[in-house]
Amino acid sequence: MKKLINDPADYVDEMLDGMVAAHPDEIRRIDTTKVLVRREIPEGKVAVVSGGGSGHEPTHAGYLGPGMLDGAAAGEVFTSPTANEVQEMIDACDAGAGVLLVIKNYEGDVMNFETAGEMAEMGDVEVAQVVVNDDVAVEDSTYTSGRRGVCGTIFVHKVAGAMADRGGDLEAVERAAQRVIDNVGTMGAALTSCVTPEKGSPTFDLGEDEIEIGIGIHGEPGVERTGMMSADEIADRLATAVLDDVEPEGEVATIVNGMGGTPLSELYIVNRRLQELLGERGLETWDAWVGDYMTSLDMRGCSITILDLDDELKELLAHEADTPALTVRD
Amino acid sequence: MKKLINDPADYVDEMLDGMVAAHPDEIRRIDTTKVLVRREIPEGKVAVVSGGGSGHEPTHAGYLGPGMLDGAAAGEVFTSPTANEVQEMIDACDAGAGVLLVIKNYEGDVMNFETAGEMAEMGDVEVAQVVVNDDVAVEDSTYTSGRRGVCGTIFVHKVAGAMADRGGDLEAVERAAQRVIDNVGTMGAALTSCVTPEKGSPTFDLGEDEIEIGIGIHGEPGVERTGMMSADEIADRLATAVLDDVEPEGEVATIVNGMGGTPLSELYIVNRRLQELLGERGLETWDAWVGDYMTSLDMRGCSITILDLDDELKELLAHEADTPALTVRD
Incomplete structure (x- = not known):
């Protein structure tokens, strides 16, 4: 598989x-690490940081900026960042009001972020953490005890970042993040496998007429391998599973997320059916995001995320944000 | 090739x-057409409209909103919208100050937009037009006399839309658009062919170790078919060709554009080398965009766009914009 890469x-x-190089005035890289941080973090603001293996771009560094993340620690492709680098990030981002760690539920990430948090606390930085586990497809998986953390993480970044930007203390920021986690679900489907740069061939085999429902963002197994389905059938299958889990009753926010190799036009076709289905269920979509938010390298496919809203979550989602991958105006 | 589609x-x-469905409060579709327009266009503002064949999403409807486009006429995949539908768009978007048509240089688009403009003028709408021809790869092509119009069109949308939003009259908006056209160049490379939904197989054959330099956004032939190159070599090849044409001397704005199937991570790798090369040439990048702006369905590959800046262009690029695909804050 050809890629636009060097070594x-x-x-x-x-x-x-x-x-x-695209955002030199806003973002800097901490020397000798794979950590990117905001150049300026307001003094006295709670810092919100995240991170994880690479290959999910724009996750996480694409969300660095006012109203979202202050730091993003990358690992190698599909590999957790080290505890030492996460600790460097925490120390660099602490602006005197403590640091919230937003961790996707993978064993390596949870272990390294927890260790880093403990090390930072020994250095007198106040640390709190939340673990995102929004993937409703499976309990336990290749790299995970419990459910996997996937695209719902972006709503956590948005809401926690907004609460921090509005002056919330560490407990308030943690509580806002947890409120998203308690009310969000996601499920994905793959038309093709991702191809890692090192291996250069598909991570898993999927026939020319097969798709995998419930796929993980590293190509972890889903719930069913089946013949090709229409976009509407896939949207129905994913959305129904998420709705059965989240059980929203009023307004929702949704993401139709591309896996990296999917054209935007196809995501809009999925969004058309998703919004139709939500209307049929008597739900009202308050905001609908469509695009590549949490990818799996060059995988073709999509995921659907649904967040059950309340007034506070709506306010925090509407709060201004200015990042490479997501901008919300006042 | 599997796609997330229905029929x-x-x-x-x-x-x-x-x-x-993703932007119901901002965008509406004109009944029985493939034209999307802004729900509210300020009275007395020059309208800026564009359009062309589908398959290049988010182009053009993704740029509908304050500070950019007021109307976007879509055709079937890679097929010009009809003159009648373009005329309906012009009539719907005219807010009393005239309408600028931004046309990509393809014979069908030029013919249908010109015809539509003439029909609208007979109905007493003031119309001006510009033709974007930024692709430096080839003179004349499959659907084109002269150079093709590609990703530089997005800078035209941004600048013309800003001038209109600032109250410029039709002549000023046309002049600003033309100033971009006179100072912008683009060149692309394909790692894979696009696959149209109707055909379902590659538009052109490219071997597993081949790439095509100078590709068009409909898969039109480029200047060279060659063995696989590194991201840096591709960046150098594309950027050098564009720089030789545009000959900028001071500050530039750049786009590393994905063709639809390219992961964002790979585009950043290309951007890294592009910015390094511009620095080596003594040029300063004032703004760098990286992402999918002008795609070719699911093609893998990228294009590089370079715009030679002056103070007025910088002001207009920095002017606020709020669209599905591009947001610029004050």
């Missing part, structure tokens, strides 16, 4: 440098 | 409805 060993390094 | 014949219709 596969430099993939993450060069990608991170390319992000900084 | 291929419904591809454009359902995609447009899915865009409206």
Whole structure:
């Protein structure tokens, strides 16, 4: 599989440098690490940081900026960042009011972020953490005890970042993040496998007429391998599973997320059916995002995320944000 | 090739409805057409409209909103919208100060937009037009006399839309658009062919170790078919060709544009080398965009756009814009 890369060993390094080169006034890279942080973090603001293996771009560094993340620690492709680098990020981002760690539920991430948090607390930084586990497809998986953390994480970044930007203390920011986690669900489907730069061939085999429902963002197994389905059938299947889990009753926010190799036009076709189905269920969509938010390298496919809203979550989602991958105006 | 679609014949219709479903308060579809327009266009503002064949999403409807486009006419995949539908768009968008048509240089588009403009003028709408021809790869092509119009069109949308939003009259808006056209160049490379929904197989054959330099956004032939190159070599090749044409001397704005199937991470790797090369040439990048702006369905590959800046262009690029695909804050 052809890729726009140089040496596969430099993939993450060069990608991170390319992000900084696109936003040199806003983002900097901490020397000798794979950590990107905001150049200016307001004094006295709670810092919100996240991170994880690379290959999910724009996650996470694409969400660095006012109203969202202050720091993003990258690992190699599909590999957790080290505890030491996460600790460097925490120390760099603390602006005197503590640091919230937003962790996707993968064993490596949870272990390294927890260790880093403990090390930072020994250095007198106040640390709190939340673990995102929004993937409703499966309990336990290749790298996970419990449910996997996937695209719902972006709503956590948005809401926690907004609460921090509005002056909320660490407990308030943690509570807002947890409120998203308690009310969000996601499920994905793959038309093709992702191809890692190092391996250069598909991570898993999927026939020319097969798709996988409930796929993970590293290609972890889903719930069913089936013949090709229409966009509407896939939307129905994913949305129904998420709705059965989240059980929203009023207004929702949705994401139709591309897996990296899916054209935007196809995501809009999925969004058309998703919004139709939500209307049939008597739900009202307050905001609908469509695009690549949490990808799996060059995988073709999509995921659907649904967040059950209340007034506070709506206010925080509407709060201004200015990041490379997501901008919300006043 | 698997796609997230239903009946291929419904591809454009359902995609447009899915865009409206994502932005129902901002965008509406004119009944019985493939034209999307802003719900509210300020009275007395020059309207800026564009359009062309589908398959280049988010182009053009993704740029509908304050500070950019007022109307976007879509055709079937890679097929010009009809003159009648373009005229309906012009009539719907005219707010009393005239309408600028931004046309990509393809014979069908030029013919249908010109005819539509003449029909609208007979109905007493003041119309001006510009033709974007930024692709430096080839003179004349499959659907084109002269150079093709590609990703530089997005800078034209941004600048013309800003001038209109600031109250410029039709002549000023046309002049600003033309100033971009006179100072912008683009060149692309394909790693894979696009696959149209109707055909379902590659538009052109490209071997597993081949790429095509100078590709058009409908898969039109480029300047060279060659063995696989590194991201840096591709960036150098594309950027050098554009720089030789545009000959900027001071500050530039750049786009590393994905063709639809390219992961964002790879585009950042290309951007890293592009910005390095511009620095080596003594040029300063004032703004760098990285993402999918002008795609070719699911093609893998990228294009590089470079715009030679002056103070007025910088002001207009920095002017606020709020659209599904591009947001610029004050």
